Amino acid sequence: MLNRVLQIIHQRIASGEPDSSYVASLVQKGEDKILKKIGEEATEVVLAAKGQDRVALVHELTDLWFHCLVLMAEKEISLKDIDDEFERRFGQSGIEEKATRNKS
Numbered sequence: 001m002l003n004r005v006l007q008i009i010h011q012r013i014a015s016g017e018p019d020s021s022y023v024a025s026l027v028q029k030g031e032d033k034i035l036k037k038i039g040e041e042a043t044e045v046v047l048a049a050k051g052q053d054r055v056a057l058v059h060e061l062t063d064l065w066f067h068c069l070v071l072m073a074e075k076e077i078s079l080k081d082i083d084d085e086f087e088r089r090f091g092q093s094g095i096e097e098k099a100t101r102n103k104s
Contacts, residue, residue, distance in 0.1 A: 002079055005066065009073045027074055034074060037067045 009023050018025035026034055041064040048057040072078070092100075 002065075002069070006069050006073060006079060009069055013073055023070055026070060031071075031074065034067065034071050038064065038071060041067050 012021040012023035013027050015021055015024055016028075018028045026037065041060065044060040045057070045064050048060040051057075072082075
């Protein structure tokens, strides 16, 4: 499903029709607007998690992922890029992985 959503996001960006596409209008407003939406959605995820409402949390997580997918499309990052990064990290503790990043 994530691949299908990302594909539609790419189509909406390519359409360049902000009057008929939320994605196109968001992208037209620029990167800062996309980043602001991600920040808003991340905050809503935190609030939903604290509220202990599973349905609300799933809803907010979906909104966050959607806006992250918009950013990925805008930055030409594929789901394979993300999958490859998870693969690179797999089997490595988070502490080790973070130490590796800090040396770069």
